[in-house]
Amino acid sequence: MLSEIFVEPFVDMVSAPDFLMQVLWEGLVSGILYALIALGFVLIYRSSRIFNFAQGIMVVFAALTLVGLHEAGVPAWVSVALTLGVMFVLAFVVERVVLRPLVGQPDIILFMATIGITLFLIGFGEIIFGGENKVMITEQLGIPTDSVVFEPFGGLLILEQKDIAAAAIAALLVIGLLLFLNKTRMGRAIRALGDDPQAAMSVGISLQTIWVLVWFIAGIIALVTGIAWGARAGVSFALEVIAYKALPVLMLGGLESISGAIVGGLMIGMLEKLFEIYWGQPLLGGNTETWFAFMLALVVLLFRPQGLFGERIIERV
Amino acid sequence: MNVHVQEDLSQHTSRADDGIAKGADLLKVENISLSFGGVKAITDISFDIKKGEIRAIIGPNGAGKTSMLNVINGFYFPQQGTITFRGEERRRARASETARDGIARTFQNIALFKGMSTLDNIMTGRITLQKRNLLWHALWKGPAEREEIEHREAVERIIDFLEIEHIRKTPVGRLPYGLQKRVELGRALAAEPALLLLDEPMAGMNLEEKADMSRFILDVNQQYGTTIALIEHDMGVVMDLSDRVVVLDYGKKIGDGTPDEVRNNPDVIDAYLGVPH
Amino acid sequence: MFYRTAGQFKTSYTADQALFPVRQDAVLLIVILAFAWIIFPLTASEFTFQTLLIPILIYSLAALGLNILTGYAGQLSLGTGAFMGVGAYACYKMVTLMPWMNPIVAILLSGVFSAGIGVVFGIPSLRIKGFYLAIATLAAQFFLVWLFEKWAWLYNYNASGAIQVPNLEMFGVYVSGPQAASFTQYYVVLAIVSLLTWICINLTRGRPGRTWKATRDMDIAAELIGIDLMRSKLTAFAVSSYIVGVAGALFVFMWRGAAEPNLFDIPLSFRILFIAIIGGLGSVLGNYLGAILIVGLPVVLGIVPEALGLEIKSATVEHLNVMIVGGLIIFFLIIEPHGLAQLWRLIREKLIIWPFPH
Numbered sequence: 001m002l003s004e005i006f007v008e009p010f011v012d013m014v015s016a017p018d019f020l021m022q023v024l025w026e027g028l029v030s031g032i033l034y035a036l037i038a039l040g041f042v043l044i045y046r047s048s049r050i051f052n053f054a055q056g057i058m059v060v061f062a063a064l065t066l067v068g069l070h071e072a073g074v075p076a077w078v079s080v081a082l083t084l085g086v087m088f089v090l091a092f093v094v095e096r097v098v099l100r101p102l103v104g105q106p107d108i109i110l111f112m113a114t115i116g117i118t119l120f121l122i123g124f125g126e127i128i129f130g131g132e133n134k135v136m137i138t139e140q141l142g143i144p145t146d147s148v149v150f151e152p153f154g155g156l157l158i159l160e161q162k163d164i165a166a167a168a169i170a171a172l173l174v175i176g177l178l179l180f181l182n183k184t185r186m187g188r189a190i191r192a193l194g195d196d197p198q199a200a201m202s203v204g205i206s207l208q209t210i211w212v213l214v215w216f217i218a219g220i221i222a223l224v225t226g227i228a229w230g231a232r233a234g235v236s237f238a239l240e241v242i243a244y245k246a247l248p249v250l251m252l253g254g255l256e257s258i259s260g261a262i263v264g265g266l267m268i269g270m271l272e273k274l275f276e277i278y279w280g281q282p283l284l285g286g287n288t289e290t291w292f293a294f295m296l297a298l299v300v301l302l303f304r305p306q307g308l309f310g311e312r313i314i315e316r317v
Numbered sequence: 318m319n320v321h322v323q324e325d326l327s328q329h330t331s332r333a334d335d336g337i338a339k340g341a342d343l344l345k346v347e348n349i350s351l352s353f354g355g356v357k358a359i360t361d362i363s364f365d366i367k368k369g370e371i372r373a374i375i376g377p378n379g380a381g382k383t384s385m386l387n388v389i390n391g392f393y394f395p396q397q398g399t400i401t402f403r404g405e406e407r408r409r410a411r412a413s414e415t416a417r418d419g420i421a422r423t424f425q426n427i428a429l430f431k432g433m434s435t436l437d438n439i440m441t442g443r444i445t446l447q448k449r450n451l452l453w454h455a456l457w458k459g460p461a462e463r464e465e466i467e468h469r470e471a472v473e474r475i476i477d478f479l480e481i482e483h484i485r486k487t488p489v490g491r492l493p494y495g496l497q498k499r500v501e502l503g504r505a506l507a508a509e510p511a512l513l514l515l516d517e518p519m520a521g522m523n524l525e526e527k528a529d530m531s532r533f534i535l536d537v538n539q540q541y542g543t544t545i546a547l548i549e550h551d552m553g554v555v556m557d558l559s560d561r562v563v564v565l566d567y568g569k570k571i572g573d574g575t576p577d578e579v580r581n582n583p584d585v586i587d588a589y590l591g592v593p594h
Numbered sequence: 595m596f597y598r599t600a601g602q603f604k605t606s607y608t609a610d611q612a613l614f615p616v617r618q619d620a621v622l623l624i625v626i627l628a629f630a631w632i633i634f635p636l637t638a639s640e641f642t643f644q645t646l647l648i649p650i651l652i653y654s655l656a657a658l659g660l661n662i663l664t665g666y667a668g669q670l671s672l673g674t675g676a677f678m679g680v681g682a683y684a685c686y687k688m689v690t691l692m693p694w695m696n697p698i699v700a701i702l703l704s705g706v707f708s709a710g711i712g713v714v715f716g717i718p719s720l721r722i723k724g725f726y727l728a729i730a731t732l733a734a735q736f737f738l739v740w741l742f743e744k745w746a747w748l749y750n751y752n753a754s755g756a757i758q759v760p761n762l763e764m765f766g767v768y769v770s771g772p773q774a775a776s777f778t779q780y781y782v783v784l785a786i787v788s789l790l791t792w793i794c795i796n797l798t799r800g801r802p803g804r805t806w807k808a809t810r811d812m813d814i815a816a817e818l819i820g821i822d823l824m825r826s827k828l829t830a831f832a833v834s835s836y837i838v839g840v841a842g843a844l845f846v847f848m849w850r851g852a853a854e855p856n857l858f859d860i861p862l863s864f865r866i867l868f869i870a871i872i873g874g875l876g877s878v879l880g881n882y883l884g885a886i887l888i889v890g891l892p893v894v895l896g897i898v899p900e901a902l903g904l905e906i907k908s909a910t911v912e913h914l915n916v917m918i919v920g921g922l923i924i925f926f927l928i929i930e931p932h933g934l935a936q937l938w939r940l941i942r943e944k945l946i947i948w949p950f951p952h
Contacts, residue, residue, distance in 0.1 A: 051725050101928040108670065111725065112871055113927050115864070119920025126913040241860070247729045255725070285744045294733035298718060301730065305721045390818060416820030428815035430808050432876065441804050445820035449801070451829060457796035462608070465800055469607045508819065 009278035018155025023277050024270055029163045029232075030245075031269020032170045036225040037246035038253065038261035039174070040218040045255045046194040047214045049107060050099070053114040056243025057121045058219060062087055063226030063235045064129045067137060076140035080223075087219030088212075095211045103207070122237065131237060136230030138162060143231060166228035173224055174262060177217075181258075190214060194256075248297035252308050260309035268293045337403060343368040343544050344389065344512055349398035351384055358384040359395070360568045366512070371538050371545045373555045373576075376565035377588055382548045383425055385565065386514050389546070390422055391415035403511065417445045421505040422514035425548075427497050431490040435500050438489055439475060442507025443468045475503050479533060495526040499533070506537065513537065515547045519554060527551065531558060556580065564588070613795065616946075635780055643776035644849075645893055650885045651780075651787045652844050657869040657881035658794055659837030664867075665875030666798060667830035668810025669719050673731040674866040676738035677835050678842025679858030680708040683748045685843035686757045690750055697762040697769050698782065701843045708839020709832045711738075716831030720824055735863060742855035756854040759847050770847045779848045786844065790837055795878055797833065806830055807876070838866075868919060872926050874933025883934035887922075891915060 013020045040055040065086050069079040098113050138145055144161040151157070181187035192200040193210050201207055229239060249268050253260025272292045280288035300308065337343060344366040351359040359381045366372045374382050387393040389400065391412045400407040402418060421442070429438050447468060453461040476482055479499050484492060489500055498518060505513055518534065519527045531554060537543050549555050555562065556576040564572030564579055566588040572579045579585055604610040614620040638647060660674050685704035688695060715734040719727050742748060749757045761771030768774040769782055797803055808816035809826045817823050846853045865888065873884025892915045899906045906914075930936050 098924055098928075105927075105931065107724070109927050109931050113924050115867075116920045116923030116927065119923065120917050121920075123913045123915070123917030123920060127910060127917070131909075244732065244860075247732065251726055251729050287740060287744075291733060291736035291740050294729070294736055298730045298733045301722050301726060302718060305723075305726070307726075392814075392818060411822075412817045413820050413822050416818060422818065424815070428812055428818075430811035430815070432811045433804065433807055437804055437807070441808050441816075441821075442819060444801065444805065444808075447801050451797070451802055451833075454797055454800040454802050455793045457800065461796075461800060466607050473607070504819065 004283060005279070009282075012278055016155065017153045018151075018157050021152060021157050023273050025157070025159060025163075027270035027273030028266060029166065029269070030273065031266040032167055033225060033229050033265075034245050034249050034269055035262045035265025036170055036173070036221055036228070037243050038249040038265055039177070039258065040221045040225075041246060041250055042253075042256060042258055042261050043177070043190075043221070044214055044218050047190045048099075048194065048197075048211060050110045050114065051107065051255070052218070053111060054117040054121065055218065055222065055246065056240045057118045057125070058087070058090070058222035059226045059229065059243060060235070060237060060239045061090070061121050061125055062219065062223035063136065063230045063239070064125055064134070066223065066226065067134045067230070067235055068129050070137045070140065071134075076137055076142075079137070080141070083223055084220065087223060088216050091212050091215035091219055094215055095208060099211055100208065118240075122240065126237070133234045133236040134230075136227060136235055138227075138231040141227065143227075160232075162228075162231045166231070169224060169228065173221065174258065177221075178258060186210075186213065245293055248293040250307075251297040251301055254307040254309040257309045260307065264308065268296065271296060337368050339369040339542075340367055342366070342401075343403065344546075345401040346385075346389065347399050347401070349385070349388060349395045349400070351381075351388060351393055351395045358568055359388070361398075362565070362568075362570045363398075364563045364570060364573055366544060366546055367561075368511075368544050369538075369542060370560040371534070371547060371558055373559035373562045374546060374548045374565065375550070375552075375555055375562060376571075379567075380565040381568040382565055383516055384568075386422065386516055386546070386548060389415075389512075390420060390514060416508065419508075419511035420514065421508040421510035421512075423498070423501045423505050423516055423518055425516045425520065427494075427501055429489045429497055429501055429504070432488070434486050434488055435481060435492070435503075436472065436476070436485045438500055439472045439503040439507050440468065442504040443472065445508055472503075472507055475506050478506075478536070479503050480529075495522055498522070498530070502530075502533065506541070506543075510543060513543050513545045515545060515549075517548050517550065519549060519551055527554065534558060630784060635777060638780075640776055643780055646889060648776065648780055648783055648849050650882070650889045651783045652841055652849055653866065653869055653885040653889060654882045655787045655790060655844065656838055656841035656866045657873060657884055658791065658878060659834045659841060660866050661870045661873075661875060661877070661881055662794065662798075662806070662837065663830050663834035665870060665877065666803060666810065667806035667827060667834075669716070669827060669830060670724070670728040671731040671834075672728050672860075672863050672867065673715065673735035673738070674838055675858040675860065675862030676735040677708050677712055677838045678845055678862065678866075679738060679742055679853075679855070680711050680835075681705055681839025681842030682846040682853055682858070683742060683757070684708065684839065685847060686759075687748065689760065689762060693760075697764055697847070698786070701786065701840060701847065704843040705836035705839040708842070709836040712831045712835020712838075713828050716828055716835075719827045719831070732860075735860060739855055739859050742858065754854075756852055757846070758852045759850075762847075770851075772851065783844055783848050786840065790840065791878065794837070798878065802829065802833075868923060872922060872933055874935030877933070877935035879938065880933050880935030883938065887934070888919065891918065 037055055037059060040058070041052055044050055044052040044055070062083055066079050066083045069082055070076060074082065094117060098117060099110075102110055102113055143165050146161050148159045148161060148164070149156070150159070179187075181191060189200070189205045190210055190213070192203075193205055193207065197207065226235070226239070229242075233239070245268070246265075249261060249264040251264075252267065253262075253264030272289050275292050276286070276289050280286055280292070342365045345363075346365075347363045349359055349362045350357070362381075362385065374385060376382055384393060388395050391407075391414065394409060402415075402420070407415075430441065433441070447464060449461045449464045453459065476485055479502065481496065481499055481503065484496060484500075489497055492500065502515075502518065505515075515534070519530055522530060534545065534547070535558065538545055547555075547559065559576060561574060562572070562576055562579045563570060564582070564585045566584075571588060572582045572585040574582075604615060609615065614623060634642075634647060656674060656678060660671060663669050663671050681704045684707035685700050688700045688703060689697065692700075711734075715731065718730045722730055743755060746752075746755075749755060752758075759770050761773045762769055767778055769778055798806075805816075805821055805826045808819075808821055809823060809830075813823055816826070842858070846857075850857070869884035869888050870881060871884070872880075872887060873882070874880030892911065895911050895915055895918070896908070899911070926933060
């Protein structure tokens with residue numbers, strides 16, 4: 001029994017290194033997508049201390065809008081532009097209708113408001129787009145759909161090109177975001193607002209403008225995530241549930257750290273895949289990916305309540 | 318119509334009966350040093366508080382006064398030094414245990430429970446004195462109800478004493494600052510403490526409110542017999558109310574004695590005038 | 595005029611701390627109880643029992659359990675559904691392993707298992723707070739639902755993976771299973787819900803309630819006045835999970851009749867959370883009001899279009915329902931974050947003063 005848990009999985013890993021690499025790659029790709037969703041959370045949290053539960057549904061909504069427009073006959077890249085417009089309108093409406101009336105309320109109230117937004121978008125989305133699974137317009141967007149085949153160690157490793165493209169786009173997005181936040185005036189304003197809203201407003205930074213901007217950027221991230229994920233798994237409301245995985249990522253990476261979101265996402269993606277393939281399926285009946293990430297985050301938090309990257313919270317009286 | 322009956326309230330100081338004579342050491346801190354990361358908040362401070370006295374702790378801002386109170390309270394653990402309370406040296410204990418030993422306090426920034434009324438807030442002060450467990454409370458009728466009534470009576474005596482009957486059912490979040498401070502004092506008194514720590518009880522008050530609060534503090538000391546340690550910036554209040562004074566500056570003790578002794582101490586004068594030393 | 599409190603003054607603390615110090619409140623309660631115990635059961639149709647009366651009571655109880663933990667003690671939990679499941683499966687195992695056991699005793703005992711697991715998953719709350727804790731409760735939620743599916747012993751190795759409620763008798767009357775009458779089941783649910791509600795009222799108005807509220811409002815200050823935070827939080831988890839577990843057993847045994855693991859998944863947790871939020875966190879009454887709204891809304895949405903002569907697909911009604919609940923949550927959070935219970939309190943205050951303006 002002990003050897004089954006502590007020895008055999010590692011033996012399996014080493015004996016088929018190409019398979020191990022495949023598993024790690026699949027985990028990495030999921031990890032990138034979790035990280036992107038976590039990124040949206042971090043952005044909104046840093047600028048407004050709101051824990052935006054609706055990030056997951058925004059991914060779905062963006063993807064559905066894109067596919068829906070294209071089905072209605074709009075050319076692929078025009079659909080992208082229009083979808084971005086829709087996400088902007090969404091950001092604007094959310095700020096006006098939900099965020100503005102709730103300024104100054106405790107965090108938990110704002111969190112629950114975002115749950116309300118999630119429900120509303122789910123119902124609204126189902127009515128407009130219908131609930132059946134849709135196909136992402138991968139080819140129409142120019143994303144290559146072939147695979148690249150490697151033969152490491154005399155074995156077989158297949159990487160989908162769309163996954164590689166997703167990884168590349170995600171990397172560009174992260175770099176772009178980091179540059180934006182750290183090097184531009186708007187980016188500094190966003191960070192200032194997150195640190196101290198009163199002080200930021202007193203130097204003339206407009207709360208409303210920044211919030212609309214931030215939710216819009218989160219919307220852009222949501223669209224990219226929706227495209228990348230939809231290309232792999234089809235577009236449906238099931239994506240919303242997968243977005244829950246971003247939460248343990250945030251627990252590990254801290255709610256405020258972009259690099260934390262990335263590293264946390266990649267770690268969770270790879271570790272949960274490893275666990276499922278080498279322990280979950282042989283020993284536990286499989287399907288452990290529904291809970292492994294959460295348990296892992298829970299254990300880490302017990303030892304480091306601020307997460308791996310968060311700052312130590314000192315309570316003062 | 319408020320009729321104040323001067324009761325002999327000293328019979329309610331059940332926990333002051335600890336065998337320690339009035340005038341003997343109630344609390345003694347020796348060689349306390351406290352640091353946070355690289356910052357030394359308190360360096361090698363020793364002083365005592367005698368039973369039945371009002372001891373003021375004063376000093377310029379940032380001198381370490383609140384940190385000292387937090388150490389006495391059990392909220393911070395000093396890296397060095399010992400604390401002896403009621404003749405027993407304190408082992409490293411959880412913050413809730415010092416409360417049960419008989420130390421209560423008020424806070425610089427009010428720490429009332431905003432979701433509850435005045436009455437409920439002061440009732441929470443009785444927590445360490447309430448014995449009936451969860452199952453009795455689930456039933457309510459019987460021992461739990463009797464205990465609640467008994468403690469309600471004690472709390473109402475405190476409400477009378479602090480003259481806050483008219484706001485007893487008001488949620489404390491709605492009260493003006495001065496009244497909130499009074500409620501916080503009530504909560505601390507409800508615990509029937511042997512030692513009461515007051516952190517800037519007069520901060521932000523006008524002249525009239527200060528006069529009221531001074532009266533309450535004196536009454537608590539004289540009628541209940543409670544020993545009080547008090548951080549305060551208003552020198553007039555300090556000189557009038559306290560029996561002895563400790564002066565801190567940059568985490569060190571620079572004066573210790575009666576108000577007159579301290580007032581004439583050249584180090585203290587320098588500290589307040591900002592003369593570097 | 596009706597709610598005049600003038601002339602009603604209390605001459606003892608006992609009277610002041612009574613449950614209904616104002617006479618009109620007591621009258622109102624008696625009227626409600628008369629409807630609940632006598633009028634509704636005698637006049638309700640099968641449809642009303644199954645779609646309104648029984649589920650409203652069960653959801654109120656589950657929300658009450660969650661409210662103790664989240665509303666009173668301030669520990670946000672997103673795992674309510676899974677804990678209902680623990681209660682349901684515990685009850686199922688008990689009645690199948692010990693068929694001689696009185697069904698009501700089995701239901702009340704099943705909460706104990708929920709409470710135990712609740713305490714275990716509550717231990718992280720000693721180190722983890724706020725949103726992080728909410729995510730930790732999701733660990734319990736996802737893990738337990740996975741367990742319900744994988745651990746076949748729980749559903750007696752049934753090939754379908756589901757549990758079916760057997761016919762159970764008590765004093766010659768069927769209380770559960772296909773043979774049981776809604777009438778009987780309604781009374782069982784009403785009795786249990788009333789008992790647990792009464793207990794919660796007692797707990798929340800005394801020392802336990804104050805301890806929890808202090809933990810919620812400012813835990814550092816609470817600790818410094820002598821509250822043992824560990825005991826406070828863990829008892830909140832225990833009491834809350836007990837109630838939620840019993841609600842789960844009632845959910846399956848007195849209403850649905852059968853259950854699959856995904857019944858207890860995240861959507862159920864959120865539905866209970868919405869009832870608690872819209873009803874009012876930190877209130878007992880609110881849970882009932884919230885349940886009436888959340889259970890009643892889809893029924894109303896189903897009936898209204900027909901009445902107006904409009905054709906709407908039932909799937910669309912379902913989506914509209916989801917949208918409206920989402921909108922309602924936002925609406926309530928903006929207008930009255932303390933929920934329907936607070937709205938009732940405001941109405942009541944106006945009634946007391948009426949017809950004077952102030």
